[in-house]
Amino acid sequence: MPHLLRPLLCLALATGCALAAPAQPAPWPPGATVDNHSGVAVADPYRALERTDDPAALDWVRAEAAYTRDTLDSLPGHAALLRDLQAADQLRTPWFASVQRTAAGHWFYLMREPGAKVARLYLREPGADAPRVLLDPAAWEAATGQSHAINNFSVSPDGRHLAVVVAQGDAELGELRVIEVASGRAVRPPVPGIWGELSASWLPDGRSLLYARGADAGTPGGQAFGKMQLRRRFLDEQPDQPWLGHGQPFGPEVGEADWVWVDAQGGAGHVVAFLVEGVSGNLRAWRTERDSLLSDPAGARWERVIEAADQIREAVVHGRWLYALSYQDAGRYRLQRHDLDRAESLPRLVVPERDGVLEHPTAAADGLYFVERHGATSELWRLPHTDEPVAPVQVQLPFNGAVTLHDAQPDVPGAVFTLEGWTRPQRLLQALEDRSREPGLFATAPSPVGHDWVSLEASCPTPDGEQVPMSVLHRRDLPRDSQRPTILDGYGGYGVSEPAYFNPRLDAFLRRGGVWVDVKPRGGGAKGRDWYQAGAGPTKANTWRDMIACAQAVIRRGYTQPARLAITGTSMGGVAAGRAITERPDLFAAALLNVGILDAVRFVEATSNGPNHLLEMGDPSTPEGTRQLLAMSTYHQIRDGQRYPAVLLSTGLNDQRVAPWQSYKTFARLRAAARPGPVVLLRVDDAGHGVTATAEQRQRALADQLDRKSTRLNSSHGYISYAVFCLKK
Secondary structure: OOOHEEEHHHHHHHOOOOOOOOOOOOOOOOOOOOEEEEEEEEEEHHHHHOOOHHHOOOOOOOHHHHHHHHHHOOOOOHHHHHHHHHHHHHHHHOEEEEEOOOOOOOOOEEEEOOOOHHHHEEOOOOOOOOOEEEEEEHHHHHHHOOEEEEEEEOOOOOOOOOEEHHHHHHOOOOEEEEEEEOOOOOEEEEEEEEEEEOOOOEEEOOOOOEEEEEEOOOOOOOOOOEEEEEEEEEEOOOEEEEEOOOOOOOOOOOOOOOOEEEEEEEEEEEEEEEEOOOOOOOEEEEEHHHHHHHHHHOOOOOOOOOOOHHEEEEEEOOOOEEEEOOOOOOOOOOEEEEEEHHHOOOEEEEEEEEOOOEEEEEEOOEEEEEEEOOOOEEEEEEOOOOOOOOEEEEOOOOOOOEEEEEEEEOOOOOOEEEEEEEOOEEEEEEEEEEEEOOOOOOOOOOHHHHHHHOEEEEEEEEEOOOOOEEEEEEEEOOOOOOOOOOEEEOOOOOOOOOOOOOOOOOOOHHHOOOOEEOOOOEEEEOOHHHHHHHOOOOHHHHHHHHHHHHHHHHHHHHOOOOEEEEEEOOHHHHHHHHHHHHHHHOOOEEEEEEOOOOHHHHHHHHHOHOOOOOOOOOOOOOHHHOOOOOOOOHHHHHHOOOOOOEEEEEEEEOOOOOOOHHHHHHHHHHHHOOOOOOOOEEEEOOOOOOOOOHHHHHHHEEEEEEEEEOOOOOOOOEEEEHHOOOOOO
């Protein structure tokens, strides 16, 4: 057994190992709160911990966090692991978060270099020998003492200005800054209260842009989400102009839970507005004349192009065409095309349902690029913009991996994407027609990490007859002797696909004989729309039962045993992992619940992000919805006297996506209910949901946990507990 694992066994067994840590604070006293939800009684004994402005509650949380910090720091091997993680960060290849080009040949890209604390924004100008750093969040931190990160950016059509959303302290909401590229000077005061996913959209003249935020997000104590407003900001001193939004007397009707955005560049005289109700709604779309909207937003005439009943997941505009990804009679999706010049006309099928799952249509000057995913890997295809539809052409890739499209512009041919695999680092590539090549922005050395890894695509059977995809990653020479410390990770939410990714930090775990298993349970998008709907709302139990089935499969196939098996889930993945250990606590030695949705009832009814999830999870104002939420709520499924695995709950004080008290309450309930034995720890830091965590924050967290890289929108941001390398009951 590796020396690193011995103290971890002690921690799990709580057998009196000599750890230099103070005594754990006294448990938080339970209360007697019981809510009545349309006749359904819901006990909530730790409701008081939701009061994060209560000094007593905050002091208790800080004391528990300090105890956890001291306990983990006292583990032999902790400092060595931190050094390993820091070394892995120095050895990684550059990681690209986003890219945007201009018609004049400028390349703007957000990239984190090996060893860098955060991603910096670079500019490669036409004819330049090398890129230059345009925006450096590390410099902002040096000036203010507060960590900064760039959530997203958008370049004006003429390349003269940037709109960037900047977050401080890993906060969920950032501020919109407009920057002059040549000078780096800020233009206009920043706009606060912008969600990290919401990028600005420039108008074609480059002198104004559109941004969206919740109606109350910019006010002290206001709700971060809801009642979205879309406003136009000018580069001069004109006041911001309302274009459309909740409560506006003009434009398409915007509901309280609607996300709203527009495409004002790609539509050849059209402006298209898109709306989606919450995180799970079907897309709706309207179009209007651009000139009319620019001159008089209140008088513009809008025509409906897509309604919710059309069952559209994604859509993109090019010229007169609106391309839409539909699941109507197509569980793996099909591509159809709407004519914006004739909004009343029926859509035309351009790519029928295929063997793989169709994703992410993105429009460039030379065609529509889209991804066809097969399990954890994918193909890239191009559909030419022709009046009469033709067959798409496959883009040749240098290796079999997962494609992430980053950039396609309506006036620029080709697309920019990254390609990576479980054992292959991310590469930035440019597609033009049916070829792909490196754009030559810089020279990079191959990664020395991952050459001795091997990955296997497999599946596990469920009691109801499904086959759940899973990816297994381990060192090439690893024996299958049922003794391997194994970590099971799963998400299963929002229909999000879970493709292969390369994480050099896993090397610290794999070199110590570990096995990593990435499960794609129902509720995610591994097999398309039907797979998603089979693990959402009333069918959510399939998500954690798929995790249980795959845990049993890796044991049955000789990788590990329950005493060496850990499970983890992050954000919505907290439902998958949390309910797996409450339904089958005997199956796991340890669990990490990271920024998890753990009290589903109060998440939906009592947080600003909750109404966003009514369709995804359930409605607590109805008896059926309440029972549905109770069934997926780890907090409410904890039973007194049960022996649970060792559990590490992690959260951030700045998390506005999943309130930190979700973890506080579940920790308190677990601590009070579980039989003596495995430990329950609460890890709290000054971060948020993990979207914009710095390298230093990740490294310090990863000395306790093993990190998982961030993905795109709604993607999971995971951590694996340091204390699950080989915890035993």
